[in-house]
Amino acid sequence: MKHPLSARAWMHRDLGFAALLVALGGAGLLDVRFGDWRPGPGGGNALVPAVAYSVLLAAGCVIALGRLRPGWSPDAQRLHVPVGIVAGALLWGGAFFLAVRHVGIGVSTTVLIAGAIWALTPPVDRRPGLIAVIALCSGLAFWVVFTQLAPILVASPLLF
């Protein structure tokens, strides 16, 4: 979701990102200098990582300096994603995969997709019949694709 953000919040986010880049670049360069890297022909295996870390460090400095410059103005809009949705989507993804492997493709797909659509649909717009049809069709399609057309390896699941 994009929404207007105050200039200060925008600047904090940018400075945070710049600090992250500088920290990553700096730590990486220290690791290249003191870590366990194998020297070899053409600069060894640390050459390109060292260049990439240097670029990250420089980019972080440029972003930070750009934001601290007088007269800088933020973009009008920024991306905003609720943390709960990010965590929920990743947990749902992990649960879906585990369920497919242990319960079965058809059942897991139908139940979890129905649940996800139900959760994402505003209560006033929920149409149980439509959600059930979409979930059942998805379950059937997934079962056909991933057991018949491009079979995936699953240890004997409980259901189908």
Place this chain on the structure above:
Amino acid sequence: MLEFLAEAAALAFTPQVMLFALIGLAIGVTVGAIPGLSGDMAIAILLPLVFVMDPVPALGLLVGIYKGSMFGGSIAAITFGVPGTAGAAATVIDGYQAKLNGQPNRALHTALYSSIIADTSSDLVLIFLALPLAAVALMFGPVEFFALYVVSLTLVAALTMGKVARGIAAAALGVLLAMIGRDPITGGLRLTFDIPALSGGIGLIPLLVGVFAVSEIIVQAGRAWMRRAERTVASIAADAEKSGYDVAGDRLDWRTFRSTLRATFVGAGMGTFIGALPGAGSSLAAFMSYGIAQRFSRRPQEFGRGSLEGVAAAEAGNSATSGSTFIPLFAFGIPGSATAALFGAALIMMGITPGPTMINDNMAIIYALFIMLIYANLFNFGISKLLLPLYSRLAMIQPHYVLPVVLGLAILGTYAASNSVKDVWLLLAAGLLGVGLRWFGVPLGPLVLGFIVGPGLEQSLRQALMLGRGDWMHLLQSPLAIGIYLGTLAILVVFGLVTRRRALHAKEA
């Protein structure tokens, strides 16, 4: 040559391949028309299925999705004022205004015709330019290839409008991700943090699908959760129904269409040129075409008020990138855009390595691909002309009904490609990384390009340094490499001047 063409035609014109191209078009138009979904996302999710398909039908499917989504994006842009894809953002300016002026049919038909014309001309440029460029690339050594890799990464970052430092950081991050695992020259492990699962490196599919598709699904899920998109679409749709609409007066006649041809050709030329530059993208092409077409128009004052020329220029600029975006991939093995990266990944999965020898080594398949690029345009034209009145309804599909299905498909598709549990966790991690980068306003294209060209860049740099006995000046001793650097510098200067001039104009306005 004729022998290969006949073989390619025999491959491309089988009923199975044509059916897959049609299915791809249907999927492409649908995902392009639904705001939030995109052709790139669909291609990324279907990539694992390429494993179980023959190369030519698989390419037909991907080409269909790509072509369909290019036009699909303009349907939502014109009908609801919400660009279905990033490339259709410029189409909104005049397309939606034309619709509000009671000319949705004219605007949609103008978009369709200019899109097909520009797309086909761009494909022809690809067909006639890729082979000679690939022949030139055969003369390249490590120094020249290193120059090409550096230049493409620089261009991708520099042409990411207003986000140069972020683009460069993303490219460096992509290169670092590509370095995880075994060093190809010494065989030593690096950047694995003692995690055994990382010793094999990060796979292309989990990274591409995670960064492009999973992160977009999460962002769209957030949008659905907040209900903003629903309200927008619903209110716009309601407004459209309330206004009076004269069906008979909203037909695109030849005279009106002819008046948009100049803008179409401007867009086709500009889009083809910009599409061939790594990282420039269809959105930039569409906006630049729009601006230049306005300058060349006899009625520039109508731009922004529902001008069909504006629709034609934006749509032609957007679609004309579709063929030329493959030129760096086919000639040099360097994907210049996210779509080209996805096609490059698909080719790799089919056992075809993108690069200067790719066309010669796989003449029949690549020429079949060229034929499919052309006939997919004709299919798109025929089907879209027939189904245009129905297409607008596609944009009404609420994303929350589709997102869980797409995420499930991404997860199982990635697992199906390698049957590796590790890849599924990497996919979700890449999705989280994609969301994080978007949150910080970092473009994802340079990250993926850095990841794909990273190994080649490292190999060419280390080989060049070995040839030069460790002397970095050896990288500047090839006239071809110097030419590549100077050419890029010239492009950057021209783009810098044009962008500055546009910014000044905008300020004055």
